[in-house]
Amino acid sequence: MRVHRNNAPDGELAPGAFRDIGRGMSTDWQKYSTAEETRARAGVPQKNGVTCMVAGGVRSCGLLVEHDPIPVNRAHTEIVGIKSTEVRFKLLRLARWVMPLELNQSI
């Protein structure tokens, strides 16, 4: 999952990163996308890092993990369900950086 730098002040992931955009929270299935490719799909890639979460852990939060390939992204996956305070708390515990933010970037 891409994380914009404003959702990770000082490089530390913030729970606000876990929010819905449209139907759900957009992520990429690791099977079909590298971290670099995920980041490259951002509007301004240099402003983003990439995190990963184990799908089973996400489902244990009461969320649905739905592979939803789109023409420009075979890896696209939606995490569907209410992103309550409790859920965001738990997702924050699950998430790990696989491509940390580049903190010294001037954009």
Add this chain to the structure above:
Amino acid sequence: MAAQPLFETYAENTSGAPCWDLCIGESHPPYHEADRSRKTVSFGLLSEFWLSQFYLWGCLRMPSGVTTLEIPRAKTLQAFRNAYAVWVTALETTSNECPRAAEGPRKETWTVSGQESAWRKWVDAGSLNELENAIVKSEWLLTLEDDWDDEGAQKYSRETLDRALLFLKNHMQWAREKNGAALAVPRILPGPNGSIDLHWKSPAYEVLLNIPPAPALASFYGDDYGNIRIQGTLDPSAFNLGVLSWLIRR
């Protein structure tokens, strides 16, 4: 006088107003008769801290007596620190007397205009500095415009941020008054849909509290990394003992 603060402590007077003591000069409290021969200045900073404003009064012990002055408010403790040097200069050239004069050695009590006041317990000044710093730092949230994450995220209002900060300030005060304890200072973060997240994480516990725009209730969830959890909703303008008991620094 080339003044340097000797030490800084924090206390309260009986009116409940938080006070900072900034002692400048060649000696420090408790005062002794010998101090009267020196230009020793003690500032009692009566803080309207919860409104993020400070003003100060000073007790100047000079051979001729005791004098106090009121100084215009400083918005932050740092601004007060920056301003004190100018204030000392002004004191040296001023000999005003005003009703708010402190008398006697400042050990247990001091008297102002015939009203006896007593210092309360000392509180770790560091925790208030930490909160002040976090509040100042949180202003960056108001610089975020709509679409600040390039994915359509909503910007934040001053009212919502102030709602969150008021919750913090109130609970810090209540923690101090009711438990004599310092409240841990959280990260103040951008939340979803214009809300503000307060996130505490310590070796003993982790708590996330989300404060949305008014009038919606805040929601919270936390645990001790084991079997004890806390969750629910609250009115951020009201005192919440349950949440407070988790947030006390430990």
